Amino acid sequence: MEPNDDVKLQKLLKEWKAPEAPGSLDRSVLEWPQMRQTWWRLFVRGYIRVPVPVACCLALLIFFAGFEFTRRVTPGAPCVAASAPVGQPVARDLDRCRPAQSCS
Amino acid sequence: MTEAEFRDAFRQHKDVLFRFAYRMTGLVETAEDVVQDCFMTLWRKPEAYQQERGALRPFLLGIARNLILKRRRGDRPQEVLDDEALICAPLDVMEAERGEAVATAVAQLPLLQREVLVLAEYEEIPLEQIAQTTGAGLAAVKSRLHRARQNLRRMLAPLLEPKGVSYGTKR
Numbered sequence: 001m002e003p004n005d006d007v008k009l010q011k012l013l014k015e016w017k018a019p020e021a022p023g024s025l026d027r028s029v030l031e032w033p034q035m036r037q038t039w040w041r042l043f044v045r046g047y048i049r050v051p052v053p054v055a056c057c058l059a060l061l062i063f064f065a066g067f068e069f070t071r072r073v074t075p076g077a078p079c080v081a082a083s084a085p086v087g088q089p090v091a092r093d094l095d096r097c098r099p100a101q102s103c104s
Numbered sequence: 105m106t107e108a109e110f111r112d113a114f115r116q117h118k119d120v121l122f123r124f125a126y127r128m129t130g131l132v133e134t135a136e137d138v139v140q141d142c143f144m145t146l147w148r149k150p151e152a153y154q155q156e157r158g159a160l161r162p163f164l165l166g167i168a169r170n171l172i173l174k175r176r177r178g179d180r181p182q183e184v185l186d187d188e189a190l191i192c193a194p195l196d197v198m199e200a201e202r203g204e205a206v207a208t209a210v211a212q213l214p215l216l217q218r219e220v221l222v223l224a225e226y227e228e229i230p231l232e233q234i235a236q237t238t239g240a241g242l243a244a245v246k247s248r249l250h251r252a253r254q255n256l257r258r259m260l261a262p263l264l265e266p267k268g269v270s271y272g273t274k275r
Contacts, residue, residue, distance in 0.1 A: 008264050009257055013225050016206035021122035025136050029114055029143045 105150035114143055117161055120227055121168050127222045128172050130211055138175075142167045158236055161229075165237040169219060176215065192255040202263060209259040216240075217252035224249055 050058075105113075121142055125135035145167050146153065153163050192212050210218060219238060223229045229237075235245045257264060 006253065009253060009260070010225065012202065012260060012263055013206055013210075013256070015203045016127075016210065017203060018123040018126045018226070019132055021118055021139070022132065022136055025118065025122070025139055026114075028140055029118070030111060032144070032147050 105146070110143075110147060110150075113146065113160055113164075117164050118143075120161065121164055124165060124219075124222055124227060125168055125172060127210065127226060128169075128215075128219060129175075130207070134175065138168050138171045141171050159233070162233045162236040165223070165229075166239070169237060173215070192259050205260060205263060209256055212259060213252055213255055217248045217255065220245055220248040221252040221256070 118139060121139045122135050125138040126132060129135055129138070142164055146164065153160060157163075192209075210221065213221065216238075220234055223234045223237065224231065231242060231245050231249070235242045238245065240248075
């Protein structure tokens with residue numbers, strides 16, 4: 001009975017059809033050799049995988065480097081003397097500074 | 105591996121790999137990903153394939169199989185694979201279309217039985233090559249195929265028997 005059953009089973013199994021491979025598969029797979037051919041194509045369209053901890057470290061490093069750079073380039077706070085308007089006399093009470101003189 | 109050889113290999117084997125991955129996973133997108141990863145492995149590590157150890161097709165099918173198992177382990181980490189003795193109960197297939205019913209029945213098979221059945225029945229790959237692909241012995245492949253057929257006969261009984269005949273479950 002089994003061989004006969006097997007024929008029936010085989011026929012029945014063949015009623016399940018698999019779909020055709022999608023066209024996107026061809027495009028994506030056959031692209032790789034072309035990418036190797038030209039370095040500029042790899043440069044334009046290629047990508048690299050970076051682990052998250054490495055990416056975080058790099059981001060922190062770039063942030064601190066940028067921070068340090070801007071801190072060095074920014075000029076310091078302007079000098080008070082330099083900011084005073086030129087030509088205005090500064091009133092000073094010199095007498096107060098000198099020791100008292102006796103008039104004889 | 106040259107570009108021409110790679111393209112030839114892709115054109116020659118992509119359909120078999122796609123159908124195998126589709127029948128194993130039941131999803132077009134997953135099957136496409138599996139085939140893509142499979143050829144990416146070949147492209148990146150062509151030295152992994154050694155011609156003297158056999159044809160390219162079982163080698164590629166082996167990669168596809170490992171990728172499918174890996175994905176499955178990711179989805180269902182607790183699943184045991186060696187459930188070869190599992191007996192499937194009959195399906196309620198009267199309402200479903202025949203093709204759909206077959207797909208459901210094949211999907212119910214334990215993974216090790218399913219891969220052997222798909223390769224043997226649908227792709228008509230010789231049992232020796234299936235053994236090479238799955239890394240199992242020839243006797244194990246034969247036994248899995250036998251059990252798979254038994255289970256399918258049981259599950260699809262309503263579609264195999266003339267109307268009015270009931271098919272009992274042997275548990």
